[in-house]
Amino acid sequence: MRYLDAEAIENIAVGAAFLGTGGGGDPYIGKMMALSAIENNGPVQLLSPEEVEDDDFFIPAAMMGAPSVMIEKFPNGNEFVRVFEKLGRYLGKETIRGTFPMEAGGVNSMIPIVVAAQMGIPLIDCDSMGRAFPELQMATFNLHGMSATPMAITDEKGNIGIMETIDNKWTERLARVQTVEMGASAMVSIYPATGRQLKDYGIHNIITLSEEIGKVIRGTYENEQEKMTALLEVTNGFQLFQGKIIDVKREIKGGFNFGRVKISGLNDNLGDEAVIHFQNENLVAEKNGVPIAMTPDLICMVDLETLAPVTTEALKYGKRVQVMGLIADSDWRTEIGIETVGPKYFGYDLEYVPIETLVAKEDK
């Protein structure tokens, strides 16, 4: 158990945006909201999943929809107080012991901090993705047979819905059409979980990992190379490509940000071209037409000089970036994991190949 102060929040916001693999929203507004929430309500208690009671009951707080819209409709936390109360009553659970993030991301790592501060409940150090993914069934909870419902959905206007669906794909379908109707972004509380379920099926330590990554990115080092070395060490990651953005295609469709970015190589990659395809999150990275990383492994873009994470909505012509790759949580690399979030699910005609295999092939 420890408390998150302003410095911790600054680090988490940046590190979570890195793990958000382009999605999960810009960290700036979320961070400001979280800082203001702890200024008003005091620091937030962070518990590891091991520290909670098995029978206690937890509800996550997240936004779904297009990140580019999300950041314009950031919740002030009150919305979730109402949602938690309604959902808790519907579930017959009077006491909600804490909240947690559904995914790592600039917005979705900050919202649970705001809610925890406002409600005076602890934040649990786990999520259900270990990164960010665009759809609700893309959760380790789902892989382990947990139901996403009863869930609650609400908007900034005050509309609220509670749903029970026959499976988690239907949760996604029905929540998605409401999200689009609500203006391409909505607040959701899905996969209400017991302490036991957080222990068994959550991805532990995600907030602490985000914080460590943020510390490196915000830290001062002798030179860029040293900083990159520290970042590779803390993330166990790979450097995939360096270059300058020469083209961005983007559209909001069905409550998602779809698009792809073209990067012209610099330094070691001079003469090469990379293309990264995204649906909210970066999903497939190609170099000269050949895949070099693919979902569920993490494709993270950072500023070439500062290593600050670059989200998909911040992509623009001329920006110099470093593409990095991280190994996905082992849950995502199982057969059902690949079926749920592998390249084929997203419509790419690719067999999943682990990033370490692709990198080893590159190096030959």
Added chain:
Amino acid sequence: MRYLDAEAIENIAVGAAFLGTGGGGDPYIGKMMALSAIENNGPVQLLSPEEVEDDDFFIPAAMMGAPSVMIEKFPNGNEFVRVFEKLGRYLGKETIRGTFPMEAGGVNSMIPIVVAAQMGIPLIDCDSMGRAFPELQMATFNLHGMSATPMAITDEKGNIGIMETIDNKWTERLARVQTVEMGASAMVSIYPATGRQLKDYGIHNIITLSEEIGKVIRGTYENEQEKMTALLEVTNGFQLFQGKIIDVKREIKGGFNFGRVKISGLNDNLGDEAVIHFQNENLVAEKNGVPIAMTPDLICMVDLETLAPVTTEALKYGKRVQVMGLIADSDWRTEIGIETVGPKYFGYDLEYVPIETLVAKEDK
């Protein structure tokens, strides 16, 4: 208080399809379900709104969506047992004293009978439209400031949602996108009401009126003219146009049946042409390009010989029809009524003119 037997159901099905003004679905399947429900559970008790306690609590049962799809997904009643239980619990009302139809129509007048039979609760003799309308906010309850929510929505697969919205237009928007996603048709329980609200804001006697209309249409008369005279008398209606259908345009869009039908005149209307525009329900009738009836007044089509109601999904080339007009309930003719369901709301560039004025002009 009285009981509805098989004969009553046969009559109600036909009369309600007449009052459904082309929408509300085909009466045949609904009737079969209602007959089977009372065969299995005994006759259904019909109470007038005057006979219920002010503080008692009632939930309606209805389908929303495209009538052409609705009739393929007719509920067996069990869906509503589950919905009533969930919605009742959400509302904190343990006892649901009865059910009632939201509108008159071939499907939506029968569903509450099925539910009442299955649950062993009374049916209340009122609705909230006095006809059928395509959208959820088109209810006299809405005109009187009642909230459509908390409402429940469910599908034949077992997905269920409960919603609370900031106004009744948002109920319609969010229920509509879910209806479309559920396959263009869904079951809803909206405007949960007290006995007092049924008394004050419901349109009384709608089931009895449907039954009387059905009796005439199913009855035996000396000749067609006598039957028509009886129908005009019981409905207080007008004969607007006689002819043969020469063209039907129809599409399912956004969970509605949209279209228009062209009718070439017969008998007194020889040489004339009528066009009727519909969105689930018939909304505007024109004769030789001039409006002869418009929403909220009722535009009912019947078979020229048998006077059997013709729903919009049963329109077909060559069918000989009689177009009739009925005066809408006075609630619909208020300023807010016209704003809610007048021709302008549906996108027609027409000032509302009462049907009796239009008919008087015609007769000059």
